[in-house]
Amino acid sequence: MAETQGGRPSVLKAKAGDAPHPSAPVVGKLRMRYAKRGRARFSSHRDIARTMEWTLRRAGVPVALSQGFSPHPRLSWIGAAPTGAASEAEYLEIGVTEHLDPAVVAREVDAVLPDGLAVIEVVPAGPGALADRIDTSVWEIETPGVPDDALAPAIEAFLAAPEVSVERVTKNGPKPLDVRAAVAELRLSLTRTDEPADADREDRARAATCGRLTAVVRHTTPAARPDDVCSALRAVAGLEFPEPNRATRWAQGRLDERGELIDPLAADRAAPTA
Amino acid sequence: MFESLEPLLPRVRKPVQYVGGERNAGTKPWGSVPVHWALCYPDAYEVGLPNQGLMILYEVLNERSDALAERTYAVWPDLAALMREHGVPQFTVDGHRPVGAFDVLGVSFATELGYTNLLSILDLAGIPLHAADRTTEHPLVLAGGHAAFNPEPIADFVDLVALGDGEEVVGDITDVVKAAKAEGLDRRATLERLAAVPGVYVPGLYEVTYGDDGAIAAVTPTSPAAPERVHKRTTSDLDDWPYPKKPLVPMAETVHERMSVEIFRGCTRGCRFCQAGMITRPVRERSPQGVGEMVEQGLKSSGYHEVGLLSLSSADHSGIGEIAKGLADRYEGTGTGLSLPSTRVDAFNVTLAEELTRSGRRSGLTFAPEGGSERLRKVINKMVSEEELIATVSTAYEHGWRQVKLYFMCGLPTETDEDVLQIASMAHEVIRAGRQAAGRGDVRATVSIGAFVPKPHTPFQWAGQTAPDVVDARLRKLREAINSDRSLGRNIGLRYHDGQPSLVEGLLSRGDRRIGRVIERAWREGQQFDGWSEHFSFERWVAAAESELEGVDLAWFTTRERGEHEVLPWDHLDSGLDRGWLWDDWQDALAAEEQDDCRWTPCFDCGVCPTMGTEIQMAPPGRPSLPLTPVEHRTSTPIRNPAFASSAPSTGGRDE
Numbered sequence: 001m002a003e004t005q006g007g008r009p010s011v012l013k014a015k016a017g018d019a020p021h022p023s024a025p026v027v028g029k030l031r032m033r034y035a036k037r038g039r040a041r042f043s044s045h046r047d048i049a050r051t052m053e054w055t056l057r058r059a060g061v062p063v064a065l066s067q068g069f070s071p072h073p074r075l076s077w078i079g080a081a082p083t084g085a086a087s088e089a090e091y092l093e094i095g096v097t098e099h100l101d102p103a104v105v106a107r108e109v110d111a112v113l114p115d116g117l118a119v120i121e122v123v124p125a126g127p128g129a130l131a132d133r134i135d136t137s138v139w140e141i142e143t144p145g146v147p148d149d150a151l152a153p154a155i156e157a158f159l160a161a162p163e164v165s166v167e168r169v170t171k172n173g174p175k176p177l178d179v180r181a182a183v184a185e186l187r188l189s190l191t192r193t194d195e196p197a198d199a200d201r202e203d204r205a206r207a208a209t210c211g212r213l214t215a216v217v218r219h220t221t222p223a224a225r226p227d228d229v230c231s232a233l234r235a236v237a238g239l240e241f242p243e244p245n246r247a248t249r250w251a252q253g254r255l256d257e258r259g260e261l262i263d264p265l266a267a268d269r270a271a272p273t274a
Numbered sequence: 275m276f277e278s279l280e281p282l283l284p285r286v287r288k289p290v291q292y293v294g295g296e297r298n299a300g301t302k303p304w305g306s307v308p309v310h311w312a313l314c315y316p317d318a319y320e321v322g323l324p325n326q327g328l329m330i331l332y333e334v335l336n337e338r339s340d341a342l343a344e345r346t347y348a349v350w351p352d353l354a355a356l357m358r359e360h361g362v363p364q365f366t367v368d369g370h371r372p373v374g375a376f377d378v379l380g381v382s383f384a385t386e387l388g389y390t391n392l393l394s395i396l397d398l399a400g401i402p403l404h405a406a407d408r409t410t411e412h413p414l415v416l417a418g419g420h421a422a423f424n425p426e427p428i429a430d431f432v433d434l435v436a437l438g439d440g441e442e443v444v445g446d447i448t449d450v451v452k453a454a455k456a457e458g459l460d461r462r463a464t465l466e467r468l469a470a471v472p473g474v475y476v477p478g479l480y481e482v483t484y485g486d487d488g489a490i491a492a493v494t495p496t497s498p499a500a501p502e503r504v505h506k507r508t509t510s511d512l513d514d515w516p517y518p519k520k521p522l523v524p525m526a527e528t529v530h531e532r533m534s535v536e537i538f539r540g541c542t543r544g545c546r547f548c549q550a551g552m553i554t555r556p557v558r559e560r561s562p563q564g565v566g567e568m569v570e571q572g573l574k575s576s577g578y579h580e581v582g583l584l585s586l587s588s589a590d591h592s593g594i595g596e597i598a599k600g601l602a603d604r605y606e607g608t609g610t611g612l613s614l615p616s617t618r619v620d621a622f623n624v625t626l627a628e629e630l631t632r633s634g635r636r637s638g639l640t641f642a643p644e645g646g647s648e649r650l651r652k653v654i655n656k657m658v659s660e661e662e663l664i665a666t667v668s669t670a671y672e673h674g675w676r677q678v679k680l681y682f683m684c685g686l687p688t689e690t691d692e693d694v695l696q697i698a699s700m701a702h703e704v705i706r707a708g709r710q711a712a713g714r715g716d717v718r719a720t721v722s723i724g725a726f727v728p729k730p731h732t733p734f735q736w737a738g739q740t741a742p743d744v745v746d747a748r749l750r751k752l753r754e755a756i757n758s759d760r761s762l763g764r765n766i767g768l769r770y771h772d773g774q775p776s777l778v779e780g781l782l783s784r785g786d787r788r789i790g791r792v793i794e795r796a797w798r799e800g801q802q803f804d805g806w807s808e809h810f811s812f813e814r815w816v817a818a819a820e821s822e823l824e825g826v827d828l829a830w831f832t833t834r835e836r837g838e839h840e841v842l843p844w845d846h847l848d849s850g851l852d853r854g855w856l857w858d859d860w861q862d863a864l865a866a867e868e869q870d871d872c873r874w875t876p877c878f879d880c881g882v883c884p885t886m887g888t889e890i891q892m893a894p895p896g897r898p899s900l901p902l903t904p905v906e907h908r909t910s911t912p913i914r915n916p917a918f919a920s921s922a923p924s925t926g927g928r929d930e
C-alpha cells in the first residue's frame with residue numbers, strides 16, 4: 001500500500017528506544033539449545049537471529065537491551081549451522097532482566113517459534129563462557145545417489161591420506177582448506193536412529209541409494225562444513241555426488257582426550273542456580 | 275510437492291524465501307473446503323510478503339469455512355530454470371501445492387511493473403497465457419490492486435478484474451465459484467455469473483474497436499451478463515475490518531519488517547498526479563481506538579519492534595496527534611519504534627515527528643513539495659508556498675534535525691527548465707535558513723527526484739508524458755545549478771534515476787488491449803522483474819513495441835496528449851470520479867488553479883460519494899484515546915505474555 005507516485009510519502013520515523021534512557025539491568029543469562037529442522041534448514045544465520053528476536057518478544061521474555069541510541073537485544077550466538085544444514089544442537093545465550101524459570105521460558109518460546117525451529121533445553125548460565133565449551137561438531141550427512149557401498153572405500157582413502165585439501169571461497173577469495181586435519185572421525189552411520197521401524201518400502205528403496213556418514217569435525221577457521229567433507233571425498237576418491245547432500249548437526253561440544261564429546265550445557269546444569 | 279522442490283533449493287540464492295512456514299501462516303486440508311484461492315504478489319518474496327493487501331485477503335479468505343487461501347510469489351530466474359528442468363510447477367509457499375490446481379489465482383498489482391512476471395508465473399504454473407485458451411480445469415485468473423484500474427494491457431491474460439477494495443468482493447467471488455462448481459457450470463457460464471458481481475470486470479465479455487485515428491472507437495459488452503460500466507467496490511467501516519489481525523512474520527529478510535496498521539484509506543488532498551489518492555476516495559478513517567487495538571494485537575502476535583501507521587498521508591488523520599501520543603506513551607522504553615508516511619509540508623509534521631522521537635536522536639526528516647516552482651505546485655495542486663516550506667524546514671533544523679529530504683517530480687505537465695531549476699534555489703535557501711536556525715554549518719539536505727508518469731483516473735490522464743531525454747537534460751541542468759554555489763551545494767545531495775523505465779511504466783499504465791502483444795513479446799524476449807534495474811531492459815521494450823504495434827507506437831501511448839472526447843481505454847471502469855469533473859480539474863491544472871480538500875471545505879463534487887453511495891468517515895472526536903491502560907513502568911519487557919503468569923501452556927496460535 002502507499003506505493004504512490006509522487007506522493008512518495010515522506011516517512012516520519014522514530015524509535016522510542018532511540019532515547020538513551022536507562023534500560024533495565026541484566027540480572028542473569030540463559031543458555032538455550034535449539035533445533036533447526038525440516039524446511040527451516042534453508043534459513044541463514046541472519047534469518048534465525050531476526051526470527052529469534054521477534055519470537056522472544058512474542059513469548060514475552062524480558063530480554064535485556066543494550067545501552068545507547070539504537071538498543072539491540074542482548075543475544076549472543078555460538079557458531080550457527082550453515083544455510084541448508086539442519087541441526088539439533090544450536091546454542092544461544094540470552095541476557096534477561098528478570099529471574100525466570102528456564103523450563104517456563106523453554107516452553108513459552110517453543111510454543112511461538114515458527115515451524116521447523118524448536119527449543120530443546122534452557123538452562124541458567126553458570127560460570128565460564130559457553131564458547132569455551134564448544135570446539136567440535138558431530139554431523140550426519142546423507143548423500144542421495146551415493147550408497148554406503150560407494151562411500152566406504154572413499155572414507156578409507158580419506159582417512160589414510162595425510163592431508164585432503166579443498167578450495168573454499170571466502171570473503172578474501174578462494175582459500176585452500178585441509179579437511180583431513182579438521183576431521184577427527186569419519187564413518188558410515190550404521191544405525192538409523194531416526195527412522196521408524198515401519199518405514200514404507202519406498203523409503204527403504206531410497207535408503208539403498210542414499211548413503212549416510214557421520215563426521216566428527218573440529219571447528220577450524222574457516223570451518224570445515226559438510227559440503228567440504230563431501231568435496232574432500234570427491235577430491236580423494238573421485239566420488240561424484242549427483243544431488244546436494246542433506247546434513248544434520250547432532251551435537252556440539254568439546255572433544256576430550258579420549259575422543260568423547262562433552263555436552264556444553266552439562267556444567268551449567270551442575271552449577272548451583274544463580 | 276515439497277519433495278520435488280527440496281532438492282533444488284540448496285542450489286539457489288536465499289532458498290528460505292521458497293519454504294513458507296511464516297509465523298501466523300497456516301494450511302487447511304485441501305478437501306475440507308470447496309473453493310481454493312492462490313493469492314499472488316507478482317514480485318520477489320522479499321517485496322511481496324509484507325504487502326498488506328495480500329495479507330488482508332489471505333486472512334479474510336482463510337477465516338471462511340468454505341475457502342482456503344495460499345500464497346505464491348515470483349520465482350527468481352535461478353530457481354525458475356531448475357524448476358523448468360525438473361518439471362516442478364509454480365507452487366504456493368504455504369502448502370507447496372501446484373498453483374494450477376487452485377480454483378482462483380488472485381494477482382495483486384500495486385504497479386504495472388508486475389505484468390511480465392504475471393506471464394512467468396502463468397507459464398511456470400502450466401496455465402495457458404491467454405484467457406481464451408483456458409478450460410474449466412484451469413484456475414480463474416483474477417487481477418486486483420491499483421494498477422487493475424486500467425487492466426486493458428493485460429486483458430488477454432486475465433479472466434477477471436476486481437476494482438477497488440478487496441475485502442468484500444473476494445467473498446462474493448467465492449460464493450459464485452462455489453455455486454458454479456456445485457452446479458457444474460462451464461467456464462463461460464461461470465464468468466458470466468461473475469460479471470454480475472459488483473466490482474468484477476470480465477474483459478473477455480467486451481469487444482474493443484478502434485477508429486482510423488488509432489484511438490478506441492468503442493468498448494462494447496458482448497454478453498447480456500456484462501454491464502456497460504463496472505463500478506469499484508468500497509469498504510466502508512475500517513473498524514469492521516481490523517486486518518491483518520495476525521501479520522505474517524517471515525524467516526526470510528523482507529523490505530518491510532514491521533507491524534503495519536492502515537489508519538485510514540483514501541485521500542482528498544487532490545494532488546493531481548496521485549492515482550492512489552484519486553481512486554481510493556472518499557477518506558475513511560479507522561478510529562484511534564481501533565488503531566490502538568490493532569497495534570497491540572499485532573505486536574503481540576508478531577513480536578515486531580516497529581509499527582508503521584499507514585495511509586497515503588498519515589499526518590492527515592483527524593486524530594493523529596492523539597494516536598501518536600498514545601502509542602508513544604504506551605510503548606516508551608520498550609524499544610518499539612513508530613513511523614508514519616506523511617506528504618505534508620507544514621509545521622504540524624515537525625510537531626508530530628517530535629512526538630515520535632521524544633528525547634531520541636533526530637536524524638532525518640522528509641518533506642514532499644513535489645514541484646520546484648510555486649506555479650508548478652499550483653498545477654499539481656500541492657499547496658505549499660516557498661515561505662511555508664522554508665519556515666517548516668527551519669523549525670526542523672531548530673529542533674535538532676540535521677538533515678531533511680525533499681521529494682520532487684520532474685516531467686510534470688506544463689513544466690519548463692525554469693521550474694526545475696527553482697529546485698536548486700529552494701535547496702540553497704533551505705541550507706541557508708537551516709544554518710541560521712541550527713546555528714551551525716553542517717546541516718544537510720537531500721533532493722530526491724522521480725520522473726512523473728501520467729496515470730489513469732487522474733486529471734493528468736490526458737497529459738502527454740515528458741520524454742525521458744527531456745527529463746534527463748533538466749536534471750543535468752539542475753545538478754549544475756545546485757553546484758553553482760560550492761558552499762551551499764556541498765551540503766546538498768541529489769538523487770534521481772534515469773527516465774527510461776518511466777516511459778515503459780507510462781506505456782503499461784495508459785495502454786489499451788493492443789499493449790498485451792507488446793508485453794508478451796517483451797516477456798518472450800526475456801523481460802521480467804521490471805521493477806529491478808538489473809533485470810530491466812529499455813531496448814527490449816522499445817523493440818517489442820516496434821514489432822507488435824501497428825498504426826500506433828510507443829510515443830502515441832506515452833508522450834501524446836489526449837483530447838477531451840477521446841475514448842480512454844479505462845472509461846468503462848468507474849473509480850467513482852466524474853469524467854467531467856476530472857476534465858475540469860485538468861483545465862484548472864493548466865490554468866494553475868488549486869482545488870481544496872473536501873475534508874475541511876465543502877464537497878467539490880468529484881462524483882465519488884454519490885456514485886458509490888459512500889461518505890467521508892472521520893473518526894469521531896472525543897472518544898477515549900486508546901484502550902490501553904497505562905502500563906507500569908517496565909523498561910525491558912515489550913509485550914508481557916499473560917501465559918507467563920499462568921501455568922497453562924499457550925498454544926502456538928496457528929490456524930489449522
Ligand code: SF4
Pocket residue numbers: 542555556557872873877878879880881882883884889890
Ligand atoms: S464526492 Fe465530494 S465529499 Fe465525496 S470525495 Fe468527492 S469531493 Fe469529497
